[in-house]
Amino acid sequence: MNKRQEEKKAWLRGLVKHVEPGKIVEFGCGSGFVLEVLSNQFPDSIIVGMDKSIERLKEVISKNLKNVIPIQADITENIFPKATFDTALFVGSLHEVFSYLGEEKVRDAFRIAHGVLKDNGVLIVQDFLKPSPKSVELILKNEEIKRRFLRFADEFRPRKVRYQERNHGVKLDIADAVEFISKYHSPSEEDWKQEMNETHFFFAQGDYQKVAQQTGFVIKKSKRLPKDQYWWEEIEKDIQITFESEYRWIQLVLVKRVAEASCLGSKP
Structure with a gap:
């Protein structure tokens, strides 16, 4: 593993600590870097990696992750039964949805994640911050x-x-x-x-939070993430800048709000 990959895995440790084990799905898993981390951390969980690219999923398969199931589908497609998963993740995938399909499809992706999560299930979002x-x-x-x-x-x-x-x-x-x-x-x-x-x-912090709340999530945590020093050292070989502190990713930890009706006992 090279230094860049090591730093990337270290960067993901802050994400993994919010994962609820059990049944986990990553929407837009790409070639499986996050899946590999999840598989090692949660060997007793069932983990689904969903991506529309068959070539990327072939890379996932080549990793031989025993508890990972790759599925080819678009992350804006609703293909899972309701209340299936304990944790869902979007890691670096929502900006692609926004770029190719628009803002409303980003909302759809949040709605789909909400639907497939169990009550009090966790959605973790990690992406670029405008x-x-x-x-x-x-x-x-x-x-x-x-x-x-x-x-x-x-x-x-x-x-x-x-x-x-x-x-x-x-x-x-x-x-x-x-x-x-x-x-x-x-x-x-x-x-x-x-x-x-x-x-x-594509989204500022308030935009992410607004969409999360509109689609039925409670915000447990909203954190700005800096890029690692090694990454900046590579950039500074070519470009001099003065706004490193404003180049950020965001990490959102969201909890599926329990429907009010399910919290009430039946009337006599």
Whole structure:
């Protein structure tokens, strides 16, 4: 395991401590990094990994996780019986729903999670956190990173990227700045093209909380998560910035509210 993977697993430990064992589902499991952590931590639980990509699910299968069941389906599809799971997770998957299907489908994903959870079941959400609007400056340290930024500004499809050139970089809104920072290390041309269709920073903290409450959840915990130092060290080889503290993920721990009717005894 390389240093990046080690730090990523350490980052997930704060998530795992909120998981209720038993029956667990991860919506949008990708190639199974989170599933691997869950499988090791909860060997007696039944864990379902759901993703629409058969290629990613093949990677899950290759990990030979004995208590993990991979299922191919879109996370906005309601395929499970009601009150099936003790814990559900969205880890880095809701921004893809927002990018390709829109905000209402994000709400649908929350509603589906609510439906498949048992009473007092836990939903854990971990995804990018949109910063408050303001202008910031990126110092681009070499010609390659300057070309990469110009390509990003030209090809990013979710919205038009507006910027002003400076002597050694660009001035732009922080939302566009963090989008570029999160994408410019794309490992392949295929990955880059996919990233140009997605916005990572789609909801502020209040937006997440509002959707959670509207879909029947009680907010147990809402925490902003920083990126690890190793990640920033890699970024700073190419880009100088002054707003590291505003590049955040969010972690929400939500509890399914018990319906009032189920709490009342029957009348004589």
